[in-house]
Amino acid sequence: MQLTLKKYILPLKHTFSISRESRDFQNTLIVSLSLDGKTGYGEATSNTYYQITVESMIAEIESVKNEITSYKFTSPEIFHQFLIKKGLTNFAICALDLAAHDLFGKLLNKPLHEIWDTSTDYYPITNYTIGIAPLKKMVAKIKEKPWPIYKIKLGTDDDIAIVKELRNHTDAIFRIDANCAWTADETIRNAPLLKDLGVEFLEQPLKANDWLGMKKIMNQSVLPVIADESCIIESDVEKCGEHYSGINIKLTKCGGLTPALRMIKKAKEMGIKVMVGCMAESTIGISAIAQLLPQLDYVDMDGALLLKEDIANGVVISNDGKIHFPSIGGSGITLQ
Numbered sequence: 164m165q166l167t168l169k170k171y172i173l174p175l176k177h178t179f180s181i182s183r184e185s186r187d188f189q190n191t192l193i194v195s196l197s198l199d200g201k202t203g204y205g206e207a208t209s210n211t212y213y214q215i216t217v218e219s220m221i222a223e224i225e226s227v228k229n230e231i232t233s234y235k236f237t238s239p240e241i242f243h244q245f246l247i248k249k250g251l252t253n254f255a256i257c258a259l260d261l262a263a264h265d266l267f268g269k270l271l272n273k274p275l276h277e278i279w280d281t282s283t284d285y286y287p288i289t290n291y292t293i294g295i296a297p298l299k300k301m302v303a304k305i306k307e308k309p310w311p312i313y314k315i316k317l318g319t320d321d322d323i324a325i326v327k328e329l330r331n332h333t334d335a336i337f338r339i340d341a342n343c344a345w346t347a348d349e350t351i352r353n354a355p356l357l358k359d360l361g362v363e364f365l366e367q368p369l370k371a372n373d374w375l376g377m378k379k380i381m382n383q384s385v386l387p388v389i390a391d392e393s394c395i396i397e398s399d400v401e402k403c404g405e406h407y408s409g410i411n412i413k414l415t416k417c418g419g420l421t422p423a424l425r426m427i428k429k430a431k432e433m434g435i436k437v438m439v440g441c442m443a444e445s446t447i448g449i450s451a452i453a454q455l456l457p458q459l460d461y462v463d464m465d466g467a468l469l470l471k472e473d474i475a476n477g478v479v480i481s482n483d484g485k486i487h488f489p490s491i492g493g494s495g496i497t498l499q
Contacts, residue, residue: 164266166231167195168224170217173445174471177304180295182318182344184211189443192217193474193498194224194258196266198236203266204475204496206448207258207415212392220255227251231259239263243421253396253418260419261451261494268493275454275494279424286456288484289464290314290338298328305332311484312336314366314463318344323356330360338461340366343392347376354386364461366411367391377406389438389461397422400429409436409460420451427458441466450477450494453486474499 173189190209209216227249242263246256268275291310318341345368364387369376371392387408394403394410403410412423430437438461446467477496479487489495
């Protein structure tokens with residue numbers, strides 16, 4: 164296989180803030196794998212929370228580049244096993260795994276969802292994320308982007324007041340993501356107020372390792388709670404299933420589509436809800452997520468919608484949230 168690595172700096176339409184950080188751009192690594200005249204594309208973003216940079220991912224992959232280019236590719240799953248043995252981080256593995264899946268589908272001339280024997284007749288609509296900002300700016304974002312479902316980032320001293328004001332400007336479904344900023348008592352106290360304001364569920368209100376707090380919440384909260392920072396890799400699913408109503412899988416955190424498929428299966432066996440989320444990726448990462456849609460209960464794949472400029476073509480999300488799938492194989496990605 165031929166391997167290409169390239170860093171992109173993706174400018175965001177607006178400053179994006181959550182409870183622990185703010186940013187105006189997203190650094191991302193794009194991996195290209197080529198074989199027999201076809202090219203697959205994968206992506207993994209940098210992440211300060213997990214201390215991952217594009218430069219660190221490039222260094223990892225470059226250290227095994229000769230082994231990758233001489234690898235006899237047969238399937239993404241076997242390739243993923245090969246990458247695990249090389250000791251790469253999940254972020255670097257994700258970029259390679261997504262590229263391998265896109266390449267595999269293009270070689271077979273089939274979209275991944277067809278290879279997985281799933282239909283796109285039904286799929287969940289993505290939410291659109293409203294980051295923490297002065298209240299007038301949060302309202303302006305909702306007015307700028309009318310959408311059926313919003314994820315509202317919270318973790319301030321005025322969280323309930325924020326949601327009350329936003330509710331005055333839209334009838335859309337709300338989802339709340341506090342990004343580890345609340346306590347258990349605060350979550351239990353906020354839940355009925357937020358439910359009355361049309362909130363569907365809460366995402367990761369507590370610190371990732373606060374399992375005792377989550378047990379308390381599960382016994383008392385009137386809203387479902389979805390794990391994010393508490394659910395990183397496959398082995399986290401079982402414990403999260405005992406402490407949360409569902410899980411939010413991030414491809415970059417777990418290592419790509421290969422482990423994500425197993426995590427989805429495990430969660431369904433446990434009877435909990437399944438969501439897949441994004442990290443402000445370009446259409447490359449978002450198109451990979453889209454192939455999983457028929458298997459999901461919820462999805463947060465608005466990353467490319469938050470960018471000033473995109474770098475690829477693939478799935479297209481229309482103004483009503485509907486997905487238009489490309490006709491080419493794999494994840495359907497072409498680089499601009």
